[in-house]
Amino acid sequence: MSQTYLPGQTRQGERILIAIAVVLTLLFIVAPLAYIFVRAFSEGWRVYAQNILDPATLHAIWLTTMVAIIVVPVNVAFGVVAAWAVAKHRFPGRGILVTVIEIPFSISPIIAGICYLLLYGRQGLLGPWLQANDLQVMFALPGIVLVTMFVTAPFVAREVLPLMQAQGSEQEEAAVTLGASGWQVFRRVTLPNIRWALLYGAVLCTARAVGEFGGVSVVSGNIRGQTNTLPLHVELLFNDLNAVGAFAAASTLTLLAVVALILKAVLEGKRST
Amino acid sequence: MSIQISAMTKRFGKTDVLRGIDLSVQKGELVALLGPSGSGKTTLLKIIAGLEWPDAGQLAVEDQDWLQLAAQDRRIGFVFQHYALFPHMSVRDNIAFGLSVRPRAERPGKSVIAAKVDELLHFLQIAHLADRYPGQLSGGQRQRVALGRALAIEPKVLLLDEPFGALDAAIRRDLRRWLRGVHEATGSTTIFVTHDQEEAFELADRVVVMGAGKIEQIGHADAIHDHPATPFVARFMGATVDLPVTLQAGRADGAGLDLTALARRALPDGAARLLVRPQDITPVPDADAPWRIVTRMSNGAHLRLVLIHPDLGEAEADVPRRAVKAEALIPDATVRLKIEGGTIFPRDQPQHATVDTPKTTPTRLESSR
Numbered sequence: 001m002s003q004t005y006l007p008g009q010t011r012q013g014e015r016i017l018i019a020i021a022v023v024l025t026l027l028f029i030v031a032p033l034a035y036i037f038v039r040a041f042s043e044g045w046r047v048y049a050q051n052i053l054d055p056a057t058l059h060a061i062w063l064t065t066m067v068a069i070i071v072v073p074v075n076v077a078f079g080v081v082a083a084w085a086v087a088k089h090r091f092p093g094r095g096i097l098v099t100v101i102e103i104p105f106s107i108s109p110i111i112a113g114i115c116y117l118l119l120y121g122r123q124g125l126l127g128p129w130l131q132a133n134d135l136q137v138m139f140a141l142p143g144i145v146l147v148t149m150f151v152t153a154p155f156v157a158r159e160v161l162p163l164m165q166a167q168g169s170e171q172e173e174a175a176v177t178l179g180a181s182g183w184q185v186f187r188r189v190t191l192p193n194i195r196w197a198l199l200y201g202a203v204l205c206t207a208r209a210v211g212e213f214g215g216v217s218v219v220s221g222n223i224r225g226q227t228n229t230l231p232l233h234v235e236l237l238f239n240d241l242n243a244v245g246a247f248a249a250a251s252t253l254t255l256l257a258v259v260a261l262i263l264k265a266v267l268e269g270k271r272s273t
Numbered sequence: 274m275s276i277q278i279s280a281m282t283k284r285f286g287k288t289d290v291l292r293g294i295d296l297s298v299q300k301g302e303l304v305a306l307l308g309p310s311g312s313g314k315t316t317l318l319k320i321i322a323g324l325e326w327p328d329a330g331q332l333a334v335e336d337q338d339w340l341q342l343a344a345q346d347r348r349i350g351f352v353f354q355h356y357a358l359f360p361h362m363s364v365r366d367n368i369a370f371g372l373s374v375r376p377r378a379e380r381p382g383k384s385v386i387a388a389k390v391d392e393l394l395h396f397l398q399i400a401h402l403a404d405r406y407p408g409q410l411s412g413g414q415r416q417r418v419a420l421g422r423a424l425a426i427e428p429k430v431l432l433l434d435e436p437f438g439a440l441d442a443a444i445r446r447d448l449r450r451w452l453r454g455v456h457e458a459t460g461s462t463t464i465f466v467t468h469d470q471e472e473a474f475e476l477a478d479r480v481v482v483m484g485a486g487k488i489e490q491i492g493h494a495d496a497i498h499d500h501p502a503t504p505f506v507a508r509f510m511g512a513t514v515d516l517p518v519t520l521q522a523g524r525a526d527g528a529g530l531d532l533t534a535l536a537r538r539a540l541p542d543g544a545a546r547l548l549v550r551p552q553d554i555t556p557v558p559d560a561d562a563p564w565r566i567v568t569r570m571s572n573g574a575h576l577r578l579v580l581i582h583p584d585l586g587e588a589e590a591d592v593p594r595r596a597v598k599a600e601a602l603i604p605d606a607t608v609r610l611k612i613e614g615g616t617i618f619p620r621d622q623p624q625h626a627t628v629d630t631p632k633t634t635p636t637r638l639e640s641s642r
Contacts, residue, residue, distance in 0.1 A: 170357035173324050176344045177351040178371035178426055188374070192361040 036254050039247035051248035056225045060233035061252060064210055066141065067229060071148045071209045076202050079156025084190065087164035088172065101157050109151045113218025116147055139221030144229060147215040152208045159201030160194050167193055200267040207260040211253060274335050274429040274462050275300045276321065281330030283316055290316045291327065292486035303456050303463045305477035307470060309509065312483040314466045318432050321464065322351045334430065347430075350423030350461070354435040356415045358407035364418050365390055365403045371426035393421045396458075413444040420452075424459065431456070433465035437472060449476050470510065474498070482506050500616070504548060507616050512548040514588045518617065520545045529563040529582060531611040538617060549615035554590035556580065558601045562609035564588075569604055578602060580610070 041048050051057060082101055086094060104112065118124050120137040130137055137143045171193070175185045191198075213231040220227040228236060230253055237246035276298040283291040290313045298304050306314040319325040321332065323344030332339045339347060358367050366373075372386045381389070394400040397417045407415060416436065423431060436452065437445040453476055456463045467473050473480045474494035482489045482497060489509075490502040501507035504515075518527035523537035525547065532547075556566070556578060567587070568579045571594055578590045590610065592599055602608070 170353050170355065171359060173344075174351065174353060174357040174422075175359075175370070175374070177322055177324070177347075177349055178374065178422065179345050179348070180370070180374040181345065184374045188370075189359055192359075 033254060036247050036250050039243060040251040042247075043244050047244055048248050048251075051242075051245040052252065054245065056228065057233060057237075057245070057249050059225045060228050060230045060249065063141070063144075063228065064230040067144055067148050068206055068209045070145050071152060072202055072206050074149060075152055075205050075209075076156050076198065078153060079158075079160055079201060079205075080194075080198065082157045083161040083164050083194075084186075087161055088169050101154050101161075104151055104153050105158075109147070109212060109215035110218060112150045113147050113215035116143060116150070116215075116219050120146075138219055139223065139227055141227070143219035144216050144227065147219050148209050148212050151212050151215050152205045155205040155208060156198065156201035159197045159204070163194055163197045164190075196267055196270045200264060203260050203263045203267060207257060210256055276430065276462065276464075277331070277333040278317075278321075279331045281317070281320065281327045281332070283313070283320065283325070283327045289486050291320075291330075294330065294486075294488060296481060296488060296491070298462060298464060300462055301460050303453070303476065303478045304465075305473035305480045306464065306466045306483055307468070307473040307480050307509075308483035308489075309468055311485070313486040314483045315434055317483075318434055318464060318466050321430065322349050322432050323347050324351070348426060348428055350420075350426065350428030350431040352416075352419045352423050352431075352433040352436055354438050356407075356419040356439075358415055358418055358422070360407050363404050363406055364399065364410070364421075365394070367407065367418055368393055368421045368425050370422060389425060393425055397421045397455075412440050413448060416440065416448060420455065424455075428461060431459070431461045431463040433463070435467060436465055437467075437469075445472070452476065482509065484509065501548075504546070504618050507548040507618075511550045512553075512615060514549045514551060514554060514590075516547045516549065516588065516612075517585065517620075518545050518547045519543070520617070525617060528585065529609045531557065531609055534611065534613055535615070535617075540617060540619065544620040545617050546620055547612070547615050547617050549612055550591075551577070551589040552591040553613040553615055554588070555592065555611040555613060556590050556602055556608035557611050558598065558606055559609040560607060562607050564608050564610055566602060566604050566606050566608060569602065576602065580608065 040051075082097065085091075086098055086101075117138060120126055120130060120143065122131065122138070124138075135142075137146070171189050172185050175189045180188065211231055212229075213235075216229055217232055217235075220229065220232060222228055222232055222236065224233075224236065230249060234246050234249045234253070237249060240246075276296075278294055278296045281291055281294040282289070292313075294313075294317060306317060308314045316325055320327050321339075323339070323342065326340070334347075359370065362370070368390045369386050372381055372389065375381075390403075391400070394403055397420065399414060399417050399421065402410060402414060402418070407418065410418065420433075420436075433452075437448055440448065449472060465476070474497075477494075479491060480494060480497055481491050484503075484505045489506045490497055497506065498510060501510055501512070508515075516527055516530065518525040518530070518532070520526075520538070520540050521542050523539060525532045525535060525538070525545065527547065530547075552575075556564070563584075564580045564582050566578050567581050570577045574594060576592045576594050576599060578592060580588045580590060582588070588610070592602060
């Protein structure tokens, strides 16, 4: 940011605006975050540890991690391939593909969840077939993974696509004339050029995959110790009037988010150099 | 490697980018594709490289059909206008790239590659830049690295797209001479694209003038300069003044024009057009003449005069500022135009060369001095 020096009155106005921004940030972002930890530790370390080590909470942490471990690599691959196809090639339906990539951003996750329920659920379109083949999609890990994948699909593509478009295809063309195969071009030229944007997209994708609530709540069935992801578990504990437990579970999610934020800041710096 | 291109066409959507190209380039020749932007010269270069594919036509190199060959297998060196260096690799790794991506069986050993890169770095006079990254280099240095990267694979054909387009004038001149030296030392067949006629004429053995997807003229610098084949080439070569004349018994005549300096021509009688460079027009004060000077601008060495004729419109003339009669050439003076040289085309000759009909032999009107 460049700072402009303006006459006294305006600088006063500037200060007031900054003060308002700071107060609002403290009030609406920092205070609630801090309060999570205050409440989580309100009955001491021991109770906090007990709550975290509760089997249902541990299972929720494990399940959420599993979902992220499956979803993020798939979406990284999807994002790179989609961005590459759109940025470096001209084909019919290219514009439609760009729009399709954006769809999950504009659809409420809960609607995505309901769509999957209508498609894969017991009464759904594919329900009878799935049942006949003994495949459980809804109210199980596959359903949670599918919905999370849908919701987080655009993150990587959105970061990588503009960069690829700005870079054009000349470097790839140069590599081809020098005899590089398709895979060599990708690994030695395309990938190094997008690596920071790709990591940045992966961090955003992870943060969202871990925190996804609405869509997952429809398809998970909220079975404690089985299909309860961490955000769902927080709500469950809260509804059980176990406030300390809820805040303890929430603190793990918050920590994850803070780590993601720090990574994001670091990567943003790298990306702009 | 000799290159044979025949009947090549290419469309992008509704635009005909190439409209029937026939061209042959000899082994070891240095050829320039010269033309304004949009003339299809870069597309032609990319087709030779295998980065674009024609809709129809043939491309044969040493009697091998290159349209059956992927770009990877053509062994060409391509230098991009903006160099397209790999920003995450050092100069050394950029140059080594083409060797290091070869299939394992054909790939030279690490030390062989390193030696080859060192040799090129010295040859291109950039040894001191070996460990820098492209972002730390000047335009001229990048140009050399790009050329080094292309030469490392010992290309059969070297293709350069506007090789000096992004450089300033002084570096351009240096690099031009240097590129000529590189071409001679490597003995490769070289084709480069440019829109700068000075660059094309100074560097190339032969110049191919392109306009709107067709080859307008192929020849040596002098021939193209003195005998433009079409009105398009004449204009592109600077003959921007287009004057209507009448031919009778080989003599041209025109309103307010003194054409005595032009020799007789064997062209049919009737309406014709005369294309002249502004510097080949000498205005001579003449109270009864139909041309009137509208503006007079000086760039120090030359006066640029804008002249107007009541029926024919405007024309421009360049006169040395220190010429004997220059003081008399002031706005509102009436003048006749003495034409020192130019090219006459029949009135109905199309602007561009046509593929189907044989070209009308252009006739240069030599100065009789």
